[in-house]
Amino acid sequence: MRRFYAILIIALAVDIILLPVLDLAAWFPRLTLALIPFVFLFAPPRASYAFFAVVTVFYWLTTSLNLGIIIFSLGLTMFFIRRIIPRFFHKDAWQTMIASSFGVLIFGAFLIVLSLIFAPGSIFVSPALIVSFILSAVVAVGANKLLKR
Amino acid sequence: MDHSYRFFAILLVLSALLFFLDERDTFSAAAGFIGRGVFSPITQTGSALTRKTSGALESVFLFRELLSDYRRLNEERDFYRGEYFRLYGVGEENEFLRSALNLENKKESELILAEVVAFNPLQPTHEITLDKGRRDGVKEGLAVIMPSRVLVGLISSVEENVSRATLITSDASRVTASIGEGGPTAIVTGSATGALRLELVPKDIELREGEIILSAGIGGDMLPNLLLGEVRRVNREESASFQEAILEPFFSRKDLRQLFIVNVNQ
Numbered sequence: 533m534r535r536f537y538a539i540l541i542i543a544l545a546v547d548i549i550l551l552p553v554l555d556l557a558a559w560f561p562r563l564t565l566a567l568i569p570f571v572f573l574f575a576p577p578r579a580s581y582a583f584f585a586v587v588t589v590f591y592w593l594t595t596s597l598n599l600g601i602i603i604f605s606l607g608l609t610m611f612f613i614r615r616i617i618p619r620f621f622h623k624d625a626w627q628t629m630i631a632s633s634f635g636v637l638i639f640g641a642f643l644i645v646l647s648l649i650f651a652p653g654s655i656f657v658s659p660a661l662i663v664s665f666i667l668s669a670v671v672a673v674g675a676n677k678l679l680k681r
Numbered sequence: 682m683d684h685s686y687r688f689f690a691i692l693l694v695l696s697a698l699l700f701f702l703d704e705r706d707t708f709s710a711a712a713g714f715i716g717r718g719v720f721s722p723i724t725q726t727g728s729a730l731t732r733k734t735s736g737a738l739e740s741v742f743l744f745r746e747l748l749s750d751y752r753r754l755n756e757e758r759d760f761y762r763g764e765y766f767r768l769y770g771v772g773e774e775n776e777f778l779r780s781a782l783n784l785e786n787k788k789e790s791e792l793i794l795a796e797v798v799a800f801n802p803l804q805p806t807h808e809i810t811l812d813k814g815r816r817d818g819v820k821e822g823l824a825v826i827m828p829s830r831v832l833v834g835l836i837s838s839v840e841e842n843v844s845r846a847t848l849i850t851s852d853a854s855r856v857t858a859s860i861g862e863g864g865p866t867a868i869v870t871g872s873a874t875g876a877l878r879l880e881l882v883p884k885d886i887e888l889r890e891g892e893i894i895l896s897a898g899i900g901g902d903m904l905p906n907l908l909l910g911e912v913r914r915v916n917r918e919e920s921a922s923f924q925e926a927i928l929e930p931f932f933s934r935k936d937l938r939q940l941f942i943v944n945v946n947q
Binding site for chain 1: 716
């Protein structure tokens, strides 16, 4: 349990430190994004919900995105990772490691699409943003592999 | 499945509610409070850390640039040092040739540039071997000089490709000298020790230490006014018919590298 909170704090700290330079390197992978699959897959429910809440608030405060859209996108991601993937693969299977990283892309896709539809102007879709989500998904695979031990 | 429906229902309702509340800026005060009270200090700390980190990274890159510049400047320094010595050599050669040209202009003589290829190992002050011989126009009796008009010796034997010169410091050497401009003549001989002796100086001539002794130019192949030596000590004996002096030669063995053979008859 403590391990997951420590991971959450480290991920937030790294993202906050990188925050001032993200204007210059918007394509950077976000560590909190990359750790979403791992936490939702392996953390106990309480830690998962804490992560959910903190990440939601963090993205709400650091972006101009709507809180409802963030919660809805993250909720869908959590559902995909916690409920759907384990129906097809074992938690520790390598397929799960990869498939869960798609959660990051699902989160990004819903976030962008819903923002464009319901809150236009709250998001600026750029290649850098898409690259950032893809890189975060790639990092998520590595994080799953490294941290699941 | 019920759980899933319930989850979706709660998520949908919660999202919609928060969506509309956020659209009406209901949470702006809370966001401002959290932003100022929590995120801003962390962001500022992170920003400071980032600046320091980037500063450290810049320092690393700067150090690498400095190293690169240092290597480049070292290479340039080596290059220019090489150039300096090359130009220095060219300057020496230029000076050498200027001296030779000056000498050649003054006299109607041919200068044959010769390299010293050997010394007599038993008597290094006695004889040298030069790399020019009969084929180059060298013949016995020609004067061998340094560019600064210092008489070194006379050609004593000639072969096809090389020649030997007896140095004026050799005890076998005899050179006619003049004391002062157009003054009386005397004989400069060498010695086994390499010292020069000025002999047969009339007693009425006042020799002074430091006086320069020049060649008299007597003899077909000898140039006048070549430097022979400087008076170091004068021996004047009442009973002797002549006085004599010890001269210090103007060259040493290490100066003998490139010399000129002077062919006056040309």
